[in-house]
Amino acid sequence: MQREGEHAEIARETDARSILHSLIVVSRRGVADARRVRSSLSVVDQSLLTHLVDHPGTRAVDLAAAFRLNRSTVSRQVGGLVALGLVREADAEGRGRPLELTPAGRREYDAAIALLQADVAAQLDGWTDEEVARFAADLDRFEAAGRPPAEPLGEPE
């Protein structure tokens, strides 16, 4: 391209690095916070529940794929959630067992997420609504790009 192409490239690289950087910090801090706030729900549990809220009927193996976890890990975590009465198996048609939240699970989830949500809101203090909307859109776009390649085919609709 032009001579400024190099500048742009360097800038982009710097920005990308900054993104990774922020992501690392936000991530670790978020995990630590979520851990501290455990209202009977661990961080992983909260993640799994979140996915189940958005995609009811997801099977354990799908959860594993979505979060890049081993089947055994998901099995155990889900086992715990079922034991707590927060998750149950839905009607199985075909292979595997679809999972869904129980009402109690939904309540627990709402409570847990509310605390994290408060943190997010606090960190968004001083942002305009437009900035928040833009940030949300960017983040979603970024997240969507990282989904497992075999997943986004048209079945969740």
Place this chain on the structure above:
Amino acid sequence: MQREGEHAEIARETDARSILHSLIVVSRRGVADARRVRSSLSVVDQSLLTHLVDHPGTRAVDLAAAFRLNRSTVSRQVGGLVALGLVREADAEGRGRPLELTPAGRREYDAAIALLQADVAAQLDGWTDEEVARFAADLDRFEAAGRPPAEPLGEPE
């Protein structure tokens, strides 16, 4: 923005929720990826190293505060890094022992971070440089808002 304030409020809330949502997924996926890629460096190690790169001379207790970790955890992790020859103690003046990367640590860090960086770059594919810059700025702003209040330069207490 006076009367439609309710709409805006709801939209903002939805966006904030979306942000938390994306953050959870990105975070967990990132951790899982970083784990998978462990070139002798665990996820936590990479985080600590990152902080030391940006803030040489940080003490263990400061690392703990920055990442909301227990002193003992940091102590052990740092111990491991020292044993690997990636981190060493700098000259101590006053209390505690400032830490810094060794050249080998720097190399290891660069190698580990490069892999994650590649993932980030891939997820940024299709973004314009401006969008990337904006996203980086937003993320940084968001991250900065979550820093421990008592951490920056002089505590006013």
Place this chain on the structure above:
DNA sequence: CCTCACTGTTGCATCGTGCAACCGACGTCG
């Protein structure tokens, strides 16, 4: 010099995780 607050370390328990082997059920093919 003695005491105290601040750092760092260690023993212990727990949880999350991966791997590998195993089990069980669905689906397919002969």
Place this chain on the structure above:
DNA sequence: CGACGTCGGTTGCACGATGCAACAGTGAGG
């Protein structure tokens, strides 16, 4: 219709990260 293969789920095992609490070392001040 029955045997087999594949996939989803579970379990035994090991390990790393983490918090808590008790303890040790050290600088700062009285």
